[in-house]
Amino acid sequence: MILSVSGVILLGTIVFIFFRKDGLKPSHMCVSTLFGFYLASTAIAPSIKAGGESLASLLGGVRF
Template identity: 50%
Template sequence: MAISVSAVLLLLIIVIVMLRGGTLRPLPALAATLFGFFLASTGIAPSITNAFRSLADALHSINF
């Protein structure tokens, strides 16, 4: 749960910076947000979540 909250906050910061910097227009940002929202309610959502969880576990297991 903590990883998903952190990822959401990181992506939100990136979107805000891109909107303020002019590299992302409001309508495409809205379209991408709605796409993510509707994608989360499909059958592929658990697979995406598992893939990101595996990636987070792999990064966590690397000793720096």
């Protein structure tokens, strides 16, 4: 649950930055939000979640 909440915050921040700095129009922001909601209800959603968790564990294992 923490990974999904932090992922939502990260992606929301990126969309906000695109909106403020790179000229993302509000209509584009709404379309990308709706796309995310519809994508979450498809059969590919578990694969996307597993890929995100795999990437997070990979990045979590990086030592500096």
